Amino acid sequence: GNSVTQMEGPVTLSEEAFLTINCTYTATGYPSLFWYVQYPGEGLQLLLKATKADDKGSNKGFEATYRKETTSFHLEKGSVQVSDSAVYFCALVVGNEKLTFGTGTRLTIIP
Amino acid sequence: DTGVSQDPRHKITKRGQNVTFRCDPISEHNRLYWYRQTLGQGPEFLTYFQNEAQLEKSRLLSDRFSAERPKGSFSTLEIQRTEQGDSAMYLCASSPSGTGWDGYTFGSGTRLTVV
Numbered sequence: 326g327n328s329v330t331q332m333e334g335p336v337t338l339s340e341e342a343f344l345t346i347n348c349t350y351t352a353t354g355y356p357s358l359f360w361y362v363q364y365p366g367e368g369l370q371l372l373l374k375a376t377k378a379d380d381k382g383s384n385k386g387f388e389a390t391y392r393k394e395t396t397s398f399h400l401e402k403g404s405v406q407v408s409d410s411a412v413y414f415c416a417l418v419v420g421n422e423k424l425t426f427g428t429g430t431r432l433t434i435i436p
Numbered sequence: 437d438t439g440v441s442q443d444p445r446h447k448i449t450k451r452g453q454n455v456t457f458r459c460d461p462i463s464e465h466n467r468l469y470w471y472r473q474t475l476g477q478g479p480e481f482l483t484y485f486q487n488e489a490q491l492e493k494s495r496l497l498s499d500r501f502s503a504e505r506p507k508g509s510f511s512t513l514e515i516q517r518t519e520q521g522d523s524a525m526y527l528c529a530s531s532p533s534g535t536g537w538d539g540y541t542f543g544s545g546t547r548l549t550v551v
């Protein structure tokens with residue numbers, strides 16, 4: 326089956342620090358990969374995606390590269406802000422159907 | 437379009453009672469999904485519809501759970517004889533079929549607490 330393993334949190338960083346949240350996956354077939362973000366009291370929002378090997382997804386200063394050889398899709402940001410505090414979910418889909426999510430990583434940025 | 441709407445936002449119910457949640461997808465989206473998210477976990481797939489047809493149900497969806505989308509627009513998720521283990525956030529999402537993943541939109545969820 327399909328599964329996503331995500332770096333356990335919570336993660337606490339100071340403003341302007343470098344962020345990495347690790348994500349690895351197993352999939353039957355050739356998945357598309359995603360990072361979703363959930364701000365307090367809000368629904369899940371798509372942050373970025375990559376649909377094939379070596380693709381880099383990017384948005385709002387966040388980046389993640391689809392690494393087929395290591396089955397990974399690590400999320401990075403060079404300089405985090407307080408407004409980045411949220412829960413981040415790595416996810417995959419095979420075909421055009423349901424998403425499989427990781428357990429989420431809670432990120433807190435302190436000024 | 438205001439996105440995917442879910443009602444109610446919060447529901448507290450006594451164990452053994454029935455509850456029903458509603459999801460209104462983006463109007464032009466013909467696919468609708470239900471997920472459940474428990475504390476500290478990622479969302480887990482429950483079921484999805486293409487138009488009014490329910491195409492897949494997860495093993496998580498016990499006999500006490502039923503979902504409908506009678507006219508291919510809004511959907512309801514009913515839980516009968518609620519148990520404390522049903523306490524979770526229930527998320528709805530919609531997408532157009534065949535458009536890839538830019539069109540997958542989540543609602544804000546319904547938080548169920550069974551006491």
